[in-house]
Amino acid sequence: MNIKKVQKRLDIRFGGNVHIADTGYSFRLTGTVDTWNQVVEAGLMCAKSGSKKHIVNDITVPDLEKPCVIQPKISDAALEGRRPDVLVIGGGVVGCAIARELTKEKMEILLIDKEYDVALHASSRNDGMVHPGIDIRPGLLKKKMNNLGNALYDKVCKELDVPFVRSGQFLCFKKISYLPLLVLTIPYWNLTAAGKAHVITGKTLRRLEPGISPEAKCALYFDGAGTVCPYGLTIAFAENAVDNGAEIALNTAVSKMEVKDGRIKSVSTNRGTIYPKIVVNAAGVFAEDIAQMAGDRFFSIHPRKGTNAILDKKARRHIKTIYTLMGTQSKSGHTKGGGIVGTVDGNVLVGPDAAETIEKEDFATHKESIESTFEKHSHAGQWLTTGDIITYFTGIRAATYEEDFIIEKGRLTDNIVHAAGIQSPGLTAAPAIGLQVESLVTELLGEKTKNPKFNPIRKAIIRPKELTDEERANLIKENPDYGQIVCRCEEVSKGEVLDAMRRSLPCDTVDGIKRRVRPGMGRCQGSFCGQQVIRLIAEEKQIPLMQVRKGYPGSEILFGEKGGSREFL
Missing domain, CATH: 3.30.1340 (Histidine-containing Protein; Chain: A;)
Structure with a gap:
C-alpha cells in the first residue's frame, strides 16, 4: 500500500x-x-x-455511542482459580468445533460463552448452507477453509449424527446466450470450487427444479453445495466436546485480561478469574474486543446485519435444492445476495440481505428487509408469497475490512490464537478451522499427546417420526413417553423433550429445547405445544412454573396464577 x-x-x-x-x-x-x-x-x-x-x-462519529455489551446477570465464583490448558472464548459453531478438535489431545479444555446456551448469535442466525465456495476470491484464507471444511462435512456429520444433505446449488441466468460462456467456465469452477460444476439448460433445469421461474433459461449447478441445521451442528460439536472431557461454562463473560511480558496471565469473568496457558479467541462479533483485552488488536470487526424468512413446510414442494437467479442480486461486493434454500428440516429459507450496523446484538427484524428480500428472490421463485412466512430472524456477521478470515497466533501476545472475522462461509469452514486452530494450539503448548479416550461418535436424540412403524411401536413399548405427542406440527414426543434436558450439554429453557428437538418450530410457532414444554421443564428441573424461561434470564413466561387458582397450564 x-x-x-x-x-x-x-x-x-x-x-x-x-x-x-x-x-x-x-x-x-x-x-x-x-x-x-x-x-x-x-x-x-x-x-x-x-x-x-x-x-x-478507530474513526469516531460525534454523539454516536457504541452500544454496551449485554452482560450475564449471574455473578459467582464458579470458575475462580481454574487453570485450563486452553480457554476457548465463544460458543458458536467455530468455538465448539475447536473445542471438540482439541479434545483429541490430552489437555484440559474450558469453553466459555456469555449467553445461556451455545449457538445464540451467528451460528443460529444463518441459512444453514454449506457453500461450494464459488463466490470467494481465490487466494483468500476463507476460500481455502471453505473448500477444506466442505470436504469434511460428510465425515463430521456422520460422526456427530447430524442431518446433512448435499442438495446442490443452481445459479440461474436469464439469457440463453450465456450458455457458451458458462461452458467455458467449467474448468475454472472444477479447479476452484468444492465439488463439480455442471451446465444445465432450461428444459433439464425445469425437470430438476420445476419451481424455478421461467425467467431462468440456463444454469450452473454445483454439486458440492449442501444444507445442515447450523445450531444443530453447533450443539453436536459442543456435546461431543463435553463427552470427550471438555467443560462448557455458559453465562460467562470476559471483562478484562492481565497481560504481562507479552503473555496473558489471567482472564477475569463474572464467574471468577481463570489462569489459562493458551487463549483461543473465537468470539465472533466480539473478537476485536477480546483481542484488545489481550493486547493483540491488529484487526477490526464491522458488524453486518442480515435477515432471513422461514416458510411453512408446504412451500418445500417448490424447491429440492438451493437456487438463485443471477442479475437480481445485491450490487454490494460484500454479500452473496442470498437465495432460496430448502432446509434439512423441510422448511424453506429466503434471504439474507446485508446492512452495515454498529449494533453487535441488535437482532430486530424490519419489514423493509423482508419486503426487499422477497421482491428480489421472487424472480427466481415466482411461487414465493409472504403468506407462507411462519417466522423470521436476523443475524450479525463478523466481517473484517479485508473480508477474510483471521486464523493465526497472536502478533503482540504470545499465548493467544485468533479465529476471527469468521463470517459466511464460517459454517462451511468450521470443521477445517477446528483442525487449523488445534494445530496452532499444540504448537504453542509444545506438546502433543493423543487422548486415548477420545470418541468421535455422538448419537443424536431419537426421532420417533423418522422410524418405521415397527421400530416406533417397539420404542413406545419400551418407553411410552415416545408415544405422547407434545408438538403436533413437528411431531415431537415427550420423550424427545425429556432427552433434550438430559444430554451432556443440558438445557432448561423453551428455546433451548426448541433448538434441539423442534417443538414450536412449526406453523403455529408453539401455540399448542408451548404450555406442555413449560410443564415438562418445570417437572424435570423441579422448579416452579413461573421460573421457566423462554430463553435469556428475565424471559420468564408466566407472571401469576389465573383467577387466583393454582390450577393453570
Whole structure:
C-alpha cells in the first residue's frame, strides 16, 4: 500500500478528517466522520488499496455511542482459580468445533460463552448452507477453509449424527446466450470450487427444479453445495466436546485480561478469574474486543446485519435444492445476495440481505428487509408469497475490512490464537478451522499427546417420526413417553423433550429445547405445544412454573396464577 496515495484519497472523500498511520503490524485509521456507514466506507477504502496488513478502524462519529455489551446477570465464583490448558472464548459453531478438535489431545479444555446456551448469535442466525465456495476470491484464507471444511462435512456429520444433505446449488441466468460462456467456465469452477460444476439448460433445469421461474433459461449447478441445521451442528460439536472431557461454562463473560511480558496471565469473568496457558479467541462479533483485552488488536470487526424468512413446510414442494437467479442480486461486493434454500428440516429459507450496523446484538427484524428480500428472490421463485412466512430472524456477521478470515497466533501476545472475522462461509469452514486452530494450539503448548479416550461418535436424540412403524411401536413399548405427542406440527414426543434436558450439554429453557428437538418450530410457532414444554421443564428441573424461561434470564413466561387458582397450564 502506498500510504500517501491512500491518505490523499481519504482527504478528498472526507475533507481531511480521516487519517491513516502504519503501526508496523496494521494500518490504523483515526479521525471523525458524520455516520457509521462512513466509518465503514473509510475502512473498506483502505482495505481495497492492496495492503497485506489488516485495518484497525478507530474513526469516531460525534454523539454516536457504541452500544454496551449485554452482560450475564449471574455473578459467582464458579470458575475462580481454574487453570485450563486452553480457554476457548465463544460458543458458536467455530468455538465448539475447536473445542471438540482439541479434545483429541490430552489437555484440559474450558469453553466459555456469555449467553445461556451455545449457538445464540451467528451460528443460529444463518441459512444453514454449506457453500461450494464459488463466490470467494481465490487466494483468500476463507476460500481455502471453505473448500477444506466442505470436504469434511460428510465425515463430521456422520460422526456427530447430524442431518446433512448435499442438495446442490443452481445459479440461474436469464439469457440463453450465456450458455457458451458458462461452458467455458467449467474448468475454472472444477479447479476452484468444492465439488463439480455442471451446465444445465432450461428444459433439464425445469425437470430438476420445476419451481424455478421461467425467467431462468440456463444454469450452473454445483454439486458440492449442501444444507445442515447450523445450531444443530453447533450443539453436536459442543456435546461431543463435553463427552470427550471438555467443560462448557455458559453465562460467562470476559471483562478484562492481565497481560504481562507479552503473555496473558489471567482472564477475569463474572464467574471468577481463570489462569489459562493458551487463549483461543473465537468470539465472533466480539473478537476485536477480546483481542484488545489481550493486547493483540491488529484487526477490526464491522458488524453486518442480515435477515432471513422461514416458510411453512408446504412451500418445500417448490424447491429440492438451493437456487438463485443471477442479475437480481445485491450490487454490494460484500454479500452473496442470498437465495432460496430448502432446509434439512423441510422448511424453506429466503434471504439474507446485508446492512452495515454498529449494533453487535441488535437482532430486530424490519419489514423493509423482508419486503426487499422477497421482491428480489421472487424472480427466481415466482411461487414465493409472504403468506407462507411462519417466522423470521436476523443475524450479525463478523466481517473484517479485508473480508477474510483471521486464523493465526497472536502478533503482540504470545499465548493467544485468533479465529476471527469468521463470517459466511464460517459454517462451511468450521470443521477445517477446528483442525487449523488445534494445530496452532499444540504448537504453542509444545506438546502433543493423543487422548486415548477420545470418541468421535455422538448419537443424536431419537426421532420417533423418522422410524418405521415397527421400530416406533417397539420404542413406545419400551418407553411410552415416545408415544405422547407434545408438538403436533413437528411431531415431537415427550420423550424427545425429556432427552433434550438430559444430554451432556443440558438445557432448561423453551428455546433451548426448541433448538434441539423442534417443538414450536412449526406453523403455529408453539401455540399448542408451548404450555406442555413449560410443564415438562418445570417437572424435570423441579422448579416452579413461573421460573421457566423462554430463553435469556428475565424471559420468564408466566407472571401469576389465573383467577387466583393454582390450577393453570
